[in-house]
Amino acid sequence: MGKMIQIQPVTRIEGHSRVVVELDDGGNVSDARFHVFALRGFEMFCQGRPVEEMPRIVNRICGICPWNHHLASVKATDAVFGVTPPPAAVKLRRLAQHMAYIPDKLLHFYFLAAPDFVLGPDCDPSTRNVIGIAKANPELARKVVRMRQSAAMMLEEWLGKVIHPVAAVTGGFSRPLLEKEREKFLEGYKEQLEFAKFTIAFAREEVFPKYTEAVESLGVIKTGFIGTVTEDGTHDIYDGKLRLMKPDGSYDDFSYEQYTDHIGEHIEAWTYPKMPFAKKWASGEFSLDLDEPKGIYRSNALARINVCDKIGTPEAQKELDLFREKYGRPTQLTLLYHWARLIELVNNCETVIQLLEDPEITSREIRSDVQVKAGRGVGCVEAPRGTLIHDYTADENGLISSVNLIVGTTHNQAPINMSVKKAAQDLIHGGEYDQGVLNRIEMAIRAYDP
């Protein structure tokens, strides 16, 4: 009998998980798995709740991206009741969505991911964290903390509760944006844009070039990708159609309601989350085999950057051009998730500025009237961690009778498992490994920011 190596818990990620690497008698990797422990049962305990309360309940699926769940949920409730919010309300939701991305991206890049790159994957694990970064580069650390604070505070000043938000309401938005807020935020987001441009340049020129070899090999697998694009194929995180791309770059576009024709969820007995897969590929089969995966696709920033034809703002488009010149489309290099996230960060800042400059953004017409009725509604947005699909059915009193949820990181459960196995196979031979090797396996996971 061989041996098992455990990494427990996997750290600097959200959520509870363990990696188990199985070694054969020769000390080589026979298998490796990423086990996730959480199951809270939202699809069960949301039943019986009033549909309009859902945006205030399901944001607890994830406290790191509560805005995205809140917005996907409110879109699903609009669809259940068949209501279209006024254009200004849609703009406010879109504004909140882009504003909420910014602190999240800063958090992930500087606090969670950077320690591996700036301090190095082999450094002493007790200093390999944000505090280590603060000690190594106090000036940058202070700046990051300040920028993240300013981004979070603007959202809070406008909408009160920012972790587990309440502001989006069926039929529209609960609070307008005031002129004085608009002016103040505009200044603030111009500064955010400058910092985003600094961050991506810093990553592009000083961080990633040091790790070229790791970028080209660590946890690299061959999969498809999912993301949201507008009618003309532009990257969009709030609304549009879903695009499911095969590893060869060909794709299917479909509307939210059609997701069940394209996506199924497979169950493995050794982990709690389900594993979504592309039903129309490989005759509907599912396999995690590294050489011949079946049905496997990825979500999150790299996926969105791969599936879009273009990005709607100039600076981010420039970054996309640079990125594609170097890596092509689609690229399978797992560590490039970090880079793709920063392209989106630039787009978030630019989009916020565009929206704040739109005269309609301070309109008071932000609610449509709603009638309670029975129905089904599917609402989607892109969370930083991937496509959120909220599918609700309600009875004639507007109480939930069934819920189906496929959320950001769930799409990535299968690919994370593959990347873990790939990294482990490449790094562990003859039973030899140290903490730096184990940390590299975790780095393959952190790229997905699960």
Place this chain on the structure above:
Amino acid sequence: MADEKLRVAMFWGAACGGCDVALLDIHEHILDVIEVADIIFWPCAMDFKFKDVEAMPDEHLDLTFYNGAIRNSENEHIAKLLRQKSKLMAAFGSCSHMGGIPGLGNFHDRKSIFETAYLNTKSTHNPDKVFPRTEFEVPEGKLTLPEIYDTVKTLNQTVPVDYFIPGCPPNPEQIWIVIQAVASGKLPPKGSTVGASDKALCDECPRKKTELKFKQFKRRHLVHPDPEVCFMEQGIVCLGAATRAGCGWRCIQSNMPCRGCYGPLPNARDQGAKMLTAIASHIDSEDPEEVERILDTLPDPAGYFYRFGLPLSLLHRRQRRNA
């Protein structure tokens, strides 16, 4: 405070991660915290592992913030481990304090949660009826998963808790106040709720109250509430009367009613019972039957009154079906 730095840990049970972000949202104070405290274990931000905690002597940690409810055997195991290793243990956030949103699972049980998640949801493809198992054999040995329990428990129903910090999540300003109290050794007696007020949210809420009564409940999304006037007086359910103040009335600020995440008032363990009395006093009728009739028109009362606190409440869970 002694010269030695404080040793603290932050860990999550059945949680969403929001409490961890709330802790980070003390922003630049984080840099002050590092001056006075060593954060020894915080899985979402640092690379310490369970084996590092297991190797600590008992009471090595000065303080553990535990967020999240107790939903499975791992949550319970680590809560016990950290209790043993900590001088003080604080329940951080609604899930840990009173069950939180995951506590709504106590309207159901493991079997129904599993069947819904793994069999009856629209995109699930499970022809062989596979369910995750606590033990799974592979050639190299046995893989394990924690056991999901039938019933969600609060932290204090699992290990003795010294302090309670309410909120879903706690307001970062309140978190900072608590941290300063810890650092200066000025904590109130054990068993206290900290980072909140002893008054009701209604007492701090700036909305106009005119003793107005209503005859009909209104659902929030069907009306355009006056942002200056008390929600209850407009017929919209708001849990302010039964909820501890301390959040800074953050939902109210967005023109949305309170759902009670700061938990019951001191000496009122059952938030729902308290709320029912408060609502009855707002109904415009003296006739008990009419009051009853009006109350019956409120959809899903349990889901409003026990939104965050079912496991802590006197109800605790729905009676088990006889299986």
